[in-house]
Each structure stands twice: as structure tokens, then as C-alpha cells.
Amino acid sequence: xxxxxxxxxxxxxxxxxxxxxxxxxxxxxxxxxxxxxxxxxxxxxxxxxxxxxxxxxxxxxxxxxxxxxxxxxxxxxxxxxxxxxxxxxxxxxxxxxxxxxxxxxxxxxxxxxxxxxxxxxxxxxxxxxxxxxxxxxxxxxxxxxxxxxxxxxxxxxxxxxxxxxxxxxxxxxxxxxxxxxxxxxxxxxxxxxxxxxxxx
Numbered sequence: 791x792x793x794x795x796x797x798x799x800x801x802x803x804x805x806x807x808x809x810x811x812x813x814x815x816x817x818x819x820x821x822x823x824x825x826x827x828x829x830x831x832x833x834x835x836x837x838x839x840x841x842x843x844x845x846x847x848x849x850x851x852x853x854x855x856x857x858x859x860x861x862x863x864x865x866x867x868x869x870x871x872x873x874x875x876x877x878x879x880x881x882x883x884x885x886x887x888x889x890x891x892x893x894x895x896x897x898x899x900x901x902x903x904x905x906x907x908x909x910x911x912x913x914x915x916x917x918x919x920x921x922x923x924x925x926x927x928x929x930x931x932x933x934x935x936x937x938x939x940x941x942x943x944x945x946x947x948x949x950x951x952x953x954x955x956x957x958x959x960x961x962x963x964x965x966x967x968x969x970x971x972x973x974x975x976x977x978x979x980x981x982x983x984x985x986x987x988x989x990x
Contacts (some may be wrong), residue, residue: 801955811984885944
């Protein structure tokens with residue numbers, strides 16, 4: 791049994807959990823909560839960065855981050871399932887994943903700024919820079935939402951998790967001015983039951 795060190799609110803963990811369900815690996819992966827702020831917890835022993843998700847394989851090796859884990863899950867599921875085999879489609883999917891992961895990173899940094907630093911120590915120019923990354927990503931995605939295929943790929947999964955995290959932590963504000971993304975989100979949720987099943 792593989793062990794996924796995780797937290798239910800992490801959008802990066804949600805990416806992995808969706809992939810696990812989509813690829814039929816539920817019976818091979820056990821979720822375990824990770825103490826991300828404790829440097830002596832098992833997470834830091836398996837991932838020196840102390841970040842989630844981390845997937846501990848049956849032989850004791852650990853894979854991280856979410857992109858590597860999704861690649862591995864696709865591999866053990868036969869390949870070509872959530873990472874396209876065709877070169878053009880593959881790099882489009884991986885680029886979309888990189889864009890959405892970058893926007894999620896910026897969202898998490900904004901959340902952490904308010905969670906771990908007192909208000910008088912916030913650096914507004916830094917917060918604005920992170921918010922700008924997210925705004926530009928959402929605007930680019932609104933201008934050209936990805937088509938949903940019969941089996942969504944890693945880029946689609948990452949986009950759904952980005953939008954879900956914006957719903958969770960930012961009061962669904964992304965929906966204002968992004969009607970095409972709103973429609974895409976609803977279509978993904980309807981097509982992929984794992985999205986609702988993994989909601990924090």
C-alpha cells in the first residue's frame with residue numbers, strides 16, 4: 791500500500807486524489823494527514839522540503855511534488871491516461887498544468903501571509919505581485935479555456951483544483967468576470983465525480 795501524506799485543504803493534494811480516483815488506484819493509496827509545520831514529523835523524514843503531497847511507495851521511496859506523483863500514477867495505470875502520449879497534446883497538457891500550479895502557488899502564498907504573519911508585517915507590494923500572477927492566469931484561461939476531453943488530463947485536473955481552491959479560500963471571487971471558466975468548472979465537475987468527492 792502506498793501512503794499519500796496530505797492535507798484535505800491542499801489544492802496540490804487534491805490533484806493527486808482526483809488522479810487516484812480517475813485511474814482506479816483507490817485501493818493502492820492510503821491517505822495520511824501530514825504535520826507540515828513540524829520538522830520532526832514523518833513528512834520531513836520522507837520529503838526534506840517538508841511539503842505535501844508526498845507519495846511513499848511500497849518500497850519506501852518517496853515521490854514529490856504533485857506533478858511527479860501524477861506522472862507516476864499515470865505510469866502505473868498503463869500510461870497515456872492523464873498525460874497524453876502525443877507530443878503536442880502532452881506539452882499542451884503539461885504547460886496548462888504548470889500555469890495552474892503556478893497560480894495555485896501564488897494563492898497559497900497569499901493565504902500563508904495572512905495565516906503566519908501579523909497584519910502589520912504584511913508587505914502589500916509582495917501580496918499584489920502574487921495576486922497579479924493569479925489574475926493574469928485566470929484572464930488567460932478565460933480567453934481560451936481548454937477543451938474537455940472524455941478523459942481529462944493533468945492540465946484539466948490542475949485547473950479544476952485552482953478554481954476549487956479559489957472557491958475555498960477566496961470567496962468564489964474568480965467567478966466574477968470569468969463566465970467561460972465558470973462554465974468550464976461546472977462541466978468538469980459534472981464529468982469527473984472525483985472532483986466533488988475530493989472537495990475539502
